[in-house]
Amino acid sequence: xxxxxLAEAFSAASDEWELLPFRFERFSxxxxxxxxxxxEHLFLTGxxxxxxxxxxxxxxxxxxxxxxxxxxxxxxxxxLPLDLLxxxxxxxxxxxPMFTGLHIFVVSLRCEHSxxxxxxxxxxxxxxxxxxxxxxxxxxxxxxxxxxxxxxxxEFQGGEPLLxxxxxxxxxxxAKLRNLEEGRNLGFVIATNLALLDDExxxxxxxxxxxLSTSLDGPxxxxxxxxxxPGNDSWERAVxxxxxxxxxxxxxxxxxxxxxxxxxxxxxxxxVDCYLEQGLREIFLRPLSPYGFAIKTKSFAAYDxxxxxxxxxxxxxxxxxxxxxxxxxxxxxxxxxxxxxxxNDDPGYVDLTSPSGIxxxxxxxxxxxxxxxxxxxxxxxxxxxxxxxxxxxxxxxxEELILSPALLEPLEQSFTLSAPMCNECAFEPYCGADPVxxxxxSGDYLGRKPVSSFCRRNMHIFKLLxxxxxxxxxxxxxxxxxxxx
Amino acid sequence: xxxxxxxxxxxxxxxxxxxxxxxxxxxxxSLDLQRxxxxxxxxxRLKDDLADQANDVLADFRNEVLDQTxxxxxxxxxxxxxxxxxxxxxxxxxxxxxxx
Numbered sequence: 001x002x003x004x005x006l007a008e009a010f011s012a013a014s015d016e017w018e019l020l021p022f023r024f025e026r027f028s029x030x031x032x033x034x035x036x037x038x039x040e041h042l043f044l045t046g047x048x049x050x051x052x053x054x055x056x057x058x059x060x061x062x063x064x065x066x067x068x069x070x071x072x073x074x075x076x077x078x079x080l081p082l083d084l085l086x087x088x089x090x091x092x093x094x095x096x097p098m099f100t101g102l103h104i105f106v107v108s109l110r111c112e113h114s115x116x117x118x119x120x121x122x123x124x125x126x127x128x129x130x131x132x133x134x135x136x137x138x139x140x141x142x143x144x145x146x147x148x149x150x151x152x153x154x155e156f157q158g159g160e161p162l163l164x165x166x167x168x169x170x171x172x173x174x175a176k177l178r179n180l181e182e183g184r185n186l187g188f189v190i191a192t193n194l195a196l197l198d199d200e201x202x203x204x205x206x207x208x209x210x211x212l213s214t215s216l217d218g219p220x221x222x223x224x225x226x227x228x229x230p231g232n233d234s235w236e237r238a239v240x241x242x243x244x245x246x247x248x249x250x251x252x253x254x255x256x257x258x259x260x261x262x263x264x265x266x267x268x269x270x271x272v273d274c275y276l277e278q279g280l281r282e283i284f285l286r287p288l289s290p291y292g293f294a295i296k297t298k299s300f301a302a303y304d305x306x307x308x309x310x311x312x313x314x315x316x317x318x319x320x321x322x323x324x325x326x327x328x329x330x331x332x333x334x335x336x337x338x339x340x341x342x343x344n345d346d347p348g349y350v351d352l353t354s355p356s357g358i359x360x361x362x363x364x365x366x367x368x369x370x371x372x373x374x375x376x377x378x379x380x381x382x383x384x385x386x387x388x389x390x391x392x393x394x395x396x397x398x399e400e401l402i403l404s405p406a407l408l409e410p411l412e413q414s415f416t417l418s419a420p421m422c423n424e425c426a427f428e429p430y431c432g433a434d435p436v437x438x439x440x441x442s443g444d445y446l447g448r449k450p451v452s453s454f455c456r457r458n459m460h461i462f463k464l465l466x467x468x469x470x471x472x473x474x475x476x477x478x479x480x481x482x483x484x485x
Numbered sequence: 486x487x488x489x490x491x492x493x494x495x496x497x498x499x500x501x502x503x504x505x506x507x508x509x510x511x512x513x514x515s516l517d518l519q520r521x522x523x524x525x526x527x528x529x530r531l532k533d534d535l536a537d538q539a540n541d542v543l544a545d546f547r548n549e550v551l552d553q554t555x556x557x558x559x560x561x562x563x564x565x566x567x568x569x570x571x572x573x574x575x576x577x578x579x580x581x582x583x584x585x
């Protein structure tokens with residue numbers, strides 16, 4: 001008996017085919033994007049699309065094979081595409097039952113920087129008023145271990161969290177002690193400007209496997225104008241800190257995030273070069289968030305979505321060019337989206353998940369015991385909008401916090417599979433519900449997508465990445481690598 | 486404000502498809518929808534700064550109504566199978582409580 005079946009065995013058993021759920025978007029009259037239920041994509045010409053929708057495709061046409069391979073159509077009663085789509089759907093949502101994995105402890109609001117766009121920090125020596133107490137920290141840890149997630153990451157934020165380093169040490173010790181019984185996969189991150197980094201902090205991070213996340217906005221002049229501090233040496237301290245952490249703890253133990261301001265917009269290649277000079281090969285070209293002092297000082301209004309998109313495109317092109325020259329550099333926003341586009345996994349990035357990542361992806365325990373559904377929700381509260389305040393650790397039980405209308409209503413109302421325009425959008429599997437962004441910019445959880453800069457920005461980037469993936473074999477290789485990280 | 490009327494045969498187009506199209510265009514125009522003698526009559530009001538492009542915007546709007554009609558067809562033809570896929574996907578997650 002032959003081990004191989006004849007080619008006919010693999011051809012369609014029937015002349016009939018029927019539609020599976022799919023969505024489409026016209027890039028132009030001649031180019032139509034089709035995405036299946038889990039976001040796998042193919043492009044059709046306008047003519048092909050018309051023939052497909054008019055059911056004028058002969059059964060042996062290559063296009064029918066392509067559509068069938070991408071689970072856009074199936075033969076009647078064919079079960080395999082349904083099983084595969086179900087498996088892929090389950091994979092995409094696999095994080096949901098785990099619930100909250102990231103727990104942000106705001107151990108102090110105090111900061112020695114005075115950045116104009118900072119949403120939350122306080123210039124104060126008043127420890128009692130702006131530092132988290134031990135009792136609040138204990139209650140926050142109670143909440144952390146009520147989450148069913150097997151992966152728990154505790155991130156210390158501020159203000160500048162190292163101004164309350166003793167509490168960080170206490171929380172790490174207590175969390176590790178409790179975890180002896182809990183057995184979770186427990187990790188720690190300190191989000192710090194590194195200005196106060198010293199041997200004690202470094203030793204502690206080394207002993208406890210703590211990662212450091214810092215801010216680096218680009219070259220010294222740009223960074224120091226963005227981040228004023230006494231001595232005007234924020235950049236020098238950050239760069240020295242990055243070097244020390246890399247040398248002492250290892251190159252992978254520190255990462256940096258940039259904040260984009262209007263002054264950044266024509267400096268993207270300088271910014272990327274600055275990261276490379278520090279040995280950092282991952283760059284997250286972030287938009288400025290519409291929260292807190294950023295909007296008060298008009299930093300947010302100072303540039304619109306189109307200017308930021310031009311900045312992003314130039315940065316992406318430059319990073320691709322660096323890769324072409326043999327440097328392994330990754331743009332993180334693209335990498336997150338490409339993972340959603342080209343694999344069935346979802347990296348769980350809070351701004352690009354639906355249901356929204358608020359609460360489900362992250363919880364924030366503020367210094368005073370207030371609990372927010374996301375870090376941006378905390379920033380919004382600084383603008384006197386407490387929409388995303390779930391309650392207080394000293395007054396509310398875990399059940400009350402998690403079942404708070406302040407969490408459930410935005411989750412339900414912003415869900416993209418029922419949101420107007422999102423539910424029919426071919427990019428929906430790549431995008432997310434961001435109720436906090438829309439609350440900040442339009443005063444409701446949903447926003448009107450045709451005028452939402454969140455929607456405009458994301459659609460533009462999705463199109464850009466898909467076009468590059470389809471048209472440039474080198475970019476395609478790089479993108480596949482980023483998606484598989 | 487530039488005002489134009491566009492009509493669609495109610496036997497070929499649904500109010501839902503027209504409304505969905507208008508929503509997508511809500512950065513450029515607003516819609517009043519009325520049913521008159523078997524037609525949907527859309528009174529579209531465009532912003533003044535679109536005066537030069539009014540014909541193009543209206544043509545795009547008409548095409549969008551066509552696309553929304555296709556989307557409606559896809560949704561209705563695939564609703565059953567979509568529910569089967571979702572049921573398959575989430576039947577084994579432990580998220581559902583056993584019925585008493």
